[in-house]
Amino acid sequence: xxxxxxxxxxxxxxxxxxxxxxxxxxxxxxxxxxxxxxxxxxxxxxxxxxxxxxxxxxxxxxxxxxxxxxxxxxxxxxxxxxxxxxxxxxxxxxxxxxxxxxxxxxxxxxxxxxxxxxxxxxxxxxxxxxxxxxxxxxxxxxxxxxxxxxxxxxxxxxxxxxxxxxxxxxxxxxxxxxxxxxxxxxxxxxxxxxxxxxxxxxxxxxxxxxxxxxxxxxxxxxxxxxxxxxxxxxxxxxxxxxxxxxxxxxxxxxxxxxxxxxxxxxxxxxxxxxxxxxxxxxxxxxxxxxxxxxxxxxxxxxxxxxxxxxxxxxxxxxxxxxxxxxxxxxxxxxxxxxxxxx
Numbered sequence: 001x002x003x004x005x006x007x008x009x010x011x012x013x014x015x016x017x018x019x020x021x022x023x024x025x026x027x028x029x030x031x032x033x034x035x036x037x038x039x040x041x042x043x044x045x046x047x048x049x050x051x052x053x054x055x056x057x058x059x060x061x062x063x064x065x066x067x068x069x070x071x072x073x074x075x076x077x078x079x080x081x082x083x084x085x086x087x088x089x090x091x092x093x094x095x096x097x098x099x100x101x102x103x104x105x106x107x108x109x110x111x112x113x114x115x116x117x118x119x120x121x122x123x124x125x126x127x128x129x130x131x132x133x134x135x136x137x138x139x140x141x142x143x144x145x146x147x148x149x150x151x152x153x154x155x156x157x158x159x160x161x162x163x164x165x166x167x168x169x170x171x172x173x174x175x176x177x178x179x180x181x182x183x184x185x186x187x188x189x190x191x192x193x194x195x196x197x198x199x200x201x202x203x204x205x206x207x208x209x210x211x212x213x214x215x216x217x218x219x220x221x222x223x224x225x226x227x228x229x230x231x232x233x234x235x236x237x238x239x240x241x242x243x244x245x246x247x248x249x250x251x252x253x254x255x256x257x258x259x260x261x262x263x264x265x266x267x268x269x270x271x272x273x274x275x276x277x278x279x280x281x282x283x284x285x286x287x288x289x290x291x292x293x294x295x296x297x298x299x300x301x302x303x304x305x306x307x308x309x310x311x312x313x314x315x316x317x318x319x320x321x322x323x324x325x326x327x328x329x330x331x332x333x334x335x336x337x338x339x340x341x342x
Contacts, residue, residue, distance in 0.1 A: 003100035065098030066122025086122030135247030196307030230254030
């Protein structure tokens with residue numbers, strides 16, 4: 001099979017295209033013929049982090065993907081050969097990421113993909129959609145799961161509504177019944193956030209941004225989905241509701257943040273860090289189930305008309321795909337691995 005590998009951390013030049021034997025699934029695992037691999041910021045960051053030991057002498061990158069189950073290991077009953085699936089955390093503490101024609105993953109990390117959902121959509125789920133799910137389900141008073149109506153009457157603020165996580169957060173929150181306010185940095189990104197379904201889209205930087213948010217949500221926003229906590233912590237505290245949650249999942253804009261102590265505790269604010277790699281299996285499985293239900297309901301489309309432009313590369317262009325994500329390509333970056341039909 002063709003696979004992208006690296007044996008030492010570094011910039012994208014460490015990635016190479018090689019021929020390898022097709023791997024066999026072990027007990028509790030499945031082998032997936034990858035159609036599309038998704039690239040996330042964590043993929044290039046994991047590859048680029050010098051000084052962290054690799055999980056194996058040779059690693060194939062990329063956590064997310066979609067394709068067709070090609071073989072099942074002993075004890076696997078939830079999936080069968082021929083099932084279409086989307087994959088999450090394929091390369092977490094494992095060397096078999098999705099930038100290869102075949103990937104072996106634990107059966108729990110290969111999730112049935114709804115009929116009619118494309119492999120491009122499947123490969124765009126994983127890290128972004130599951131992170132968004134977590135951000136929307138950490139409020140002190142719930143809900144812990146997302147379903148239609150679960151967020152009825154609540155306001156959700158999505159900071160960075162044109163990113164992959166922001167896009168999924170908008171779609172999931174709207175599906176669950178929330179009123180969604182998104183912030184973006186440009187007119188182009190405003191169009192994307194509106195296409196994703198945001199009810200209100202505000203531009204930054206703007207000294208009157210807090211006032212604009214409070215005009216839309218007089219009692220405050222219940223859930224904040226935050227991509228740049230270092231830059232936005234003060235604003236978040238100003239507009240969050242009593243007992244509101246601020247879920248932050250990235251360090252865009254800086255590695256530390258400060259917040260007003262009295263204003264935070266006066267509102268009983270919940271500061272919630274979000275990282276899928278350490279969140280625990282129960283939360284991962286809940287997110288996978290709810291995201292799959294949303295896909296089946298047709299509420300997580302991708303593509304520019306749905307607010308998430310797709311940029312595709314061939315497998316031998318994986319380095320360029322990683323570079324595109326690292327330099328801030330708007331939308332979702334995908335790698336077309338095989339010619340498998342949806």
